[in-house]
Amino acid sequence: MxxxxxxxxxxxxxxxxxxxxxxxxxxxxxxxxxxxxxxxxxxxxxxxxxxxxxxxxxxxxxxxxxxxxxxxRRRPPLPLPAQSSPSPEPSLVSVNALLWRYMRIAHAGTFGCAVPAAELFPGAQLQKLTSEALRRHSHLLSDYGKPAGLDSLRRQIARRALGWGGRLAVDDIIVTNGCIEALSLCLRAVAQAGDVVAIESPTYFGVLQLLESHGVKALEIPTHPVSGVSLEALELATRHGQVKACLLTPNFSNPLGSLMPEANKRALVEMLAERNIPLIEDDIYGEFHFGRERPLPAKAFDTCGNVLYCSSFTKMISPGLRVGWVCGGRYQAKLEVLKYINSFTTPALMQQVVAQFLESGFDRHIRRLRRSGGAGN
Amino acid sequence: MxxxxxxxxxxxxxxxxxxxxxxxxxxxxxxxxxxxxxxxxxxxxxxxxxxxxxxxxxxxxxxxxxxxxxxxRRRPPLPLPAQSSPSPEPSLVSVNALLWRYMRIAHAGTFGCAVPAAELFPGAQLQKLTSEALRRHSHLLSDYGKPAGLDSLRRQIARRALGWGGRLAVDDIIVTNGCIEALSLCLRAVAQAGDVVAIESPTYFGVLQLLESHGVKALEIPTHPVSGVSLEALELATRHGQVKACLLTPNFSNPLGSLMPEANKRALVEMLAERNIPLIEDDIYGEFHFGRERPLPAKAFDTCGNVLYCSSFTKMISPGLRVGWVCGGRYQAKLEVLKYINSFTTPALMQQVVAQFLESGFDRHIRRLRRSGGAGN
The missing domain is CATH 1.10.10.10 (Winged helix-like DNA-binding domain superfamily/Winged helix DNA-binding domain)
Structure with missing residues (x-):
């Protein structure tokens, strides 16, 4: 590491x-x-x-x-925005009414959701895999399955985690209905209405909606377009025990796209563990790197289960599958109950399709996706 | 009506x-x-x-x-239990630790979940419909789709609602990941942590887990095995504005199986509307009647949108599909946002399969299911 x-x-x-x-x-x-x-x-x-x-x-x-x-590079990048300087006070979030008005006009998937173009998804392969899964595993439609998810999929996820230094076992993983359910369950596991949660500023509007819907207060932390959330500001903000949890996207946060340097990630994880403040990490963009090596998530530096790691195949394989996952660290047992009571299980057929695609075809596909620069359009 | x-x-x-x-x-x-x-x-x-x-x-x-x-009937029913007499005080629920211990031992689907036996589900038909849906609507795997759900499915649900006197439009319906997500969203729409919610006593353990996970207090209302929740007790309990919402299963509540008489349902709906207390109705068993006519849900008597109606195809068609729905009445807009932020969308392929099955095959299947008395085993 x-x-x-x-x-x-x-x-x-x-x-x-x-x-x-x-x-x-x-x-x-x-x-x-x-x-x-x-x-x-x-x-x-x-x-x-x-x-x-x-x-x-x-x-x-x-x-x-x-x-x-x-x-x-031939096309020089646009000038970088400055580090943000949000209000230092936590406040209740209220974006839903405004956002919802625009969301209803725009199609759901087109409003800043950072999804690759539809033609970059492996439609034909998924179709084939789904037919195969139906034929070979006909019980997938008639069984509830385990709330935590199919073992075949969880095994594939655990294996791939080796790529970013994750030493995960099958039982460390809960499959969810996309990353948003994972984040929502994590928030419920670590914070209650009225609690203060530290976030990047600016952050993905979905995070704001999530905080609003759970009635927690947001504390916006200054964030730099290159290095990500300011560790100094976060250190100050978390000094007096007011911050109950952090919800951050260290790898390519939306909308800034900033990638936190690895030393910062390590420092972040250590500081929060010391202060007993859980970190909900959204790593949905971790695989969309331009460089040759996949940037490590903060979870790679987690030694005590303080990081709740969330990701999804929505943007990597296909949005229609709605398959995400969470590794809850020391909140795992609590998350399992919350998943059970939030939606019981994730459709098993969709899970099986993802498991099979991870076994064959995913690596080639994700390389192609990276080359196309398809993320972030 | x-x-x-x-x-x-x-x-x-x-x-x-x-x-x-x-x-x-x-x-x-x-x-x-x-x-x-x-x-x-x-x-x-x-x-x-x-x-x-x-x-x-x-x-x-x-x-x-x-x-x-x-x-x-040849096999006389077992003697009926008496009406329950729970504590008249609201209390925080704490069942998860105990339940979870048993759930992990038992397979998820076998712990009092009242699911028909696997061989009663139309496995082969669903397999065929899924293959067809994949061929005809290949975009279903690659699109997010609308958060509220596929129009084709919502249209079928609205049509079928005519059978119980529901005058629903496509936009009155939100498709969810099973009934449990519908109930969870409703609870978040009408109550906050610490609020008091009236429930049947005894009730389905999933309802207790739901209340616990949202930190709301349960007020258990005496319930009779034949006529269901006691209107007199509920009238008393809701008299002084302490009860923020009711979560009830008027049709065949689990575990008692009681069916509330229609006049009681009407009185229930009128009383709660007068007192501005929303009713979350779980009608997941409504189609599993022994008699010739489908019992009306409380929603059939709702004239002002005070009833949030939840149901699912999980027990009617197949658990693996994870397709439920909610008609949120006057909470519809709030529920749409909550669905969006809880899991974004429900897998479109599963929705399309249910829509096609409702169009052809469902009626014959549900009659067979009723004859087999498959519910409640």
Whole structure:
């Protein structure tokens, strides 16, 4: 889990390259020195250079071309907004009336939901897998199944979690009706009406609706478009025990798209664990990285079960499946009951289709999705 | 909606026949006088006799044999329990820890959930319909769809509601992940943590879990195994504004199986509307009647949108589909937002399968299910 990442060095290197691009010293299409050249010139380790390039890729400043090297991207990104400076007071959320008016006009899926275009989903494959699942597992339509979900799917999820350093067992996972049910259950598990929950500012409007519908107060934390939520501000805000929980998206939060550096994630997880403040992590965009390595979620640094990790296949495979999941850490037992009483089970056929797609086809599909830059349109 | 049902007469007649059976004057297998004979002997209207026989059928005392008439049932029912007499004080519910321990041992579907046996579900038909839906509506897997549900399904539900006197439009219906999500959303729409909600005593353990998970207090109302929740007790309990909402199952409540007489349902709905106390009605068993006519739900008497009507196809068609619905009355807009934020949408493929089954096959299937007495095992 990158315990020895030399944080400052790679950040410095990335910043240097970024400022050369900003000043026009490096122009769109220019080739960057190779990893080895860079290592020699800067007298740093290869890891440091790799990490710096990854940060630059994630910021959309450079791109890798197979068998060739790294290049400055041709279409320079738009200027970054400044770090947000929301009110330092927690307040009840009230967005639903306004949002709902617009949602009813727009089609549900088109209002800032950050879903890949429909043609990028593997429609034909899913159709085939569904027919197969029906034929081979005809009981899937007539059984309730386990509230926590199909073992076959939970096993696949646990296996894939190895990719981000997650050591999960089948029973650590509860399958949900999309990520939104996972987040909703987590919020119910850790906070009651009137409690204060810290969130990024700005955040996804669905998070605001969630807080409103549960009657909890939002404390907006300043958030930077590159590094994500401000740890300093969060440290201050959580100092006096008022904050009951945090609900954050460290990987590519919507709408800013910021990716929290790994050292920050580690610091975040440690600080919240020390203060006994659970972190609900929304990692729905974790697989949509531009760089070569999947960014670690905060959950990867969780040693005491304080992180409730939520994700979904909605944006990765297909919205119509409505299959998400949660790893509840030390709230797992509570979440199981809440899932049971919130919707009993998730449709087993949809779960089986996802399980089979994860077993065959998912990796190729997600690579294609990444290349297309389909996320975030 | 039976505005002129002569309540007392049919009740008297039914009670007379019941006591003749209890005393052995009428024995198992004995044929009852025909409707017309009965009318002449008792000097009452044909409606009164019909209604009395319906009540006796619902109590399991007599049965109709096609082209022959009514007979005293061969297997006399077990003696009825007395009306419950719970504590008159509202209290926080705390059943989850205990229940969950047992649920984890037993398979989820077998713990008093009142589901028909698996072989009574139309497995092959559903499989065929699912394959067809996949072929014809391939977008169902890749679209989010509307949060309120597929129009095709909502239209079928609205049409069928005519059978119980419901005048529903497509937009009056929200499709949910089973009845449990419908009930959960309703509870969130009408009550907050700490509020008092009146329920039947005894009630389905899922209702208790629901109340516990929302932190509301339960006020248990005495309930009779034949006539259901006591209107007198409920009248008293709701007199001083403490009760924020009622959550009741007027048709075949679980575990008692009591069927509230229609006049009581009407009185219930009127009283609660007058006192501005919303009624969450769980009508999941409404279609499982022994008699010839589907008992009306309380919703049939609702003139001002005070009844939030919940039901599901889980027990009627198949548990694995996870398709339920709610008609929220004057809480409809609030419920739409809550559904959106609780699970966004219900899997569209499952909805389409139910819609197609309702269009063809459902009526025959539900008649077969009724004949088998499959409910309640």
């Amino acid at each position: 990158n315990a020895t990442t030399p944080t400052l060095l790679y950040q410095h290197l990335a910043d240097d390259v970024a400022s050369m691009i900003a000043s026009g010293t490096l122009r769109p299409g220019d080739k960057l020195p190779s990893l080895r050249e860079m290592r020699t010139r800067r007298q740093v380790s290869l890891t440091t250079v790799t990490e710096a390039f990854r940060v630059l890729e994630d910021r959309g400043l450079i791109e890798a071309r197979p068998q060739s090297g790294f290049y400055v | 039976n505005a002129t049902t002569p309540t007392l007469l049919y009740q008297h007649l039914a009670d007379d026949v019941a006591s003749m059976i209890a005393s052995g004057t009428l024995r198992p297998g004995d044929k009852l006088p025909s409707l017309r004979e009965m009318r002449t002997r008792r000097q009452v209207s044909l409606t009164t006799v019909t209604e009395a026989f319906r009540v006796l059928e619902d109590r399991g005392l007599i049965e109709a044999r096609p082209q022959s008439g009514f007979y005293v």
